[in-house]
Amino acid sequence: MLKASSKETFQRTLVFHHVVKEAEAFAAGLPAVAAQLHAADPEMYPGRIWANWLCGEHKPGHRRRVLGEFADGITADGTVVEKGFLGSVKVLGEGVDTTNCDSVYWADVRGSMPDLVQAVGRALRMQPGEGKVASLVVPVLLGPGETADNMLTSKAYGGLAKLLEALRAHDARVVEALAEPQAQSRAKGVQSRSGGQDGEGGHGESGDRGLSAPARALLKFSTPRDPAALAAFINLRVLNPEHQHWRRGIEAATLYHRRHGDLRVPFTYRVPVGGEDEAEGWPAALAAFPLGQWVADARRVYARGTMGSDRVAQLEQLGMVWSHYDVAWDEGLAAARGWAAENGHLAAPTEATYRGYRVGLFLKNARAAARRAVVDEQRHAEGLPVQSSAGALSDERREQLEDIDPAWCPAWPIDWQRCFHLVRTHLDADGALPVAPGEVVRQGEDLGQWVQSVRLGWDQLTTVQQWLCEQALGIEPANEEEKPKPRRTQADRWAMNYEAAKQFYEREGHxxxxxxxxxxxxxxxxxxxxxxxxxxxxxxGNQRSRAATLAPERVQQLSNIGMRWT
Structure with missing residues (x-):
């Protein structure tokens, strides 16, 4: 309290207690503590302070005298003090005013909400135009294993939540404005009233730069806080108090998202327990929390349509993906990006993998879905019925893949597209066009053999493929001399053997x-x-044994030249 009073330049501080003996002990021991602090740091801490206390059993005359000393800043022996601290145990209530009080310190935030609302009013009573700033100081004493990130679940923050609820009774608008999350602050310090900086690095107001304007004006911590976590605290513990299990889930989800960048939590995932390799940074209060099951339950509640809009918004701020199919798509898309970054294209073979993910199969299925969508569009344009859009790739997902590689789904075989891309990349690197098998091999593809197959099979290519090969790669079709002699078909071989049989028959007569x-x-x-x-x-002999399967015309041809079938 003395540190906060010195840093924030408080002059008159009311200290609220719940137990009389605590108030008496607090007032009796505070001057000695102040003297020790002054001896250690005389520039920061005051040399003399005034401290006293009041309770309901004190006589009216004693109350007036103590309140007068508190207001004037002068002790009973006439000594002027720099700061005054007045402890109260259910005495400074309705009908009792405290002049010149500029701050209230809650040593114990117990009692009913009406009492708290009235106590907040002690520091908020000010004359119009006097420029008074009232400060409410709430100590947060973290338990073993707790950190400043446990705002949603720690009991240490219960007092702060109750006080903010009481403050909301005086001005709901300014408290509710704290629920507006802003970008996280990069600085580590906290701004003081004088514009100075507490903590490491930065000057001026940089310590609160990530907070919203209402947060900077109303709420201040001795150490920096994540604005998103602060907004969640205001939402869940002040504006819309939630069930503890939900608050624990939100806190665990926030920390998981901070570590992994998403909420794709495996169903069996639990928050690591102390001693495990991954337990560092996780609060002890969340140890073994079943986050994977909690996320799965949230998806089921959302699918039923029974989740409140505020909870939906909280999870969506963390990047929640509500559909398992969407999760699978996002995983495949991420793997496709990674594979394309390594290989330069998305013409992956079916067996291709990226960090264990079967990205080739994912892309194969995506191409099939994209072609299904094209067929559906054509049928719709022709006025033909389309049974269902299930299995067709949406425009949004198609654009996501096109952003990675515009040629991810060509009209021709993907193997052809992959070799085309590899040859073009080879030429862009000032390589010569490979024309012979084995001359250049890239990513397991024999580019020379592919170029040769393109030249020899030119007539089987589409017009677009021919144009790409000519204009982008400089490939020309093979001339007649380069083309191999056509392979004889089964029909050609049968005809040649028949001519030999006919020649034998004409010479031998049988x-x-x-x-x-x-x-x-x-x-x-x-x-x-x-x-x-x-x-x-x-x-x-073969023809005779296969007589039952021969075409009738062939049977007739052989019979005409003396073929005996038995």
């Missing part, structure tokens, strides 16, 4: 071909003629 017989025929014309060997005996 088709009883020995099993190991090889028939030679001439194919082609002019300079392109070549002799080919056919294992005619084996082929005739």
């Amino acid at each position: 088709l009883q071909v020995p099993r190991k017989h090889i028939e030679r025929i001439i194919v082609g014309s002019g300079e392109d003629q070549e002799e080919r060997e056919h294992k005619l005996g084996a082929w005739i």
Whole structure:
């Protein structure tokens, strides 16, 4: 109290107690403590103070004398003091005024709310235009294992909550304004009345820069507070007092969000207990709190539509994702961003993973959903019925992936798009266009083999693919000399063997071909003629054994040249 009085330049402080002996002991011991502090730091602490106390058993004359000394700042022996402290035990109530009181210190915040409201009025009684600033000082004595971040659950903050409720009875607007969270302050100090700075770093008002204007004007702590945590405290313990389990959940969720940046809490997650590796920074009051189950319960209540709007707002300020499907999408999107940052594109193969997440499968499913959405849009434009939009990718999600890689969902196979991107990246790095297999390999893809397949399969590409290859990569289609001879089909081979059988029949007059017989025929014309060997005996045997599955026209062709089927 003496430290706060010196820093904030209080002159007359009322000290409210709940027990008479505590008030008497407080007033008796305070001068000695003040003398010790003055000896240690004479510039900060006053040399002489006045301290006394009153209770309901004191005579009216004694009360008037004590109140007079308190107001004048002069002791009974005529000594002028710098500061005065008057203890009270249920005596300075209705009908009793305290002149020149500029601050009230609650040594004990017990009693009914009407008593507290009236006590707050002791410091708020001021003359219009006199410029008086009334200060209410509330000690917060943290218990073992508690920190300043335990505002939502610690009993030490109960007195502050009760006093703010009492202050709200005098001016609801200014207290409710404290519930408006602002950006967190970067400075570590706290502004004093004189404009100085308490704590490390900064000058002037930088210590309260993150607080809202009402907070800076009304509420001040000896150590910095997170404005968001302060707003939650005002909301949950002053304006809308909540069940303790909810307050503990909000506090745990706030700390989890501060550590991880989100509220994707596993269902089995519990707040670490002291001694565990991750327990540092977690208050002992929250040890083993089932945060994962609490978040899951909040989602279920929200889905039923029975969660209050204030609770919804509290969780959404922490980045709550209400749908499990949304959680899965956000996880996949985050993995896609990470994979694209490492690889430069989103044309991931299906088996691709990022930190254990199957990002390739996620993108494959997203492409299928995007194509489903395109089909639905086309049917809708044509006036055709669309059964359901389930399974179709929304415009918002499609844009999220396009922001990462505009070519994430091409109209052609994703393997082709991946190789196209890798070749373009290779060329952008001043590399030469690979034209032979094995010449350049990137991310497991043989770029030379891909370029060769593009040139040879030019006619199978779409117009857009051909344009991209020509304009972006400088690839030209293969000429006729470069193209390999077309592979013979099953029908071509059957026809060649039939010609060999026909030649044998015309020469021998029958088709009883020995099993190991090889028939030679001439194919082609002019300079392109070549002799080919056919294992005619084996082929005739195969046709005979497969007679039941041969096409009728082939059976007829063989029968016409003397084929015996049995």
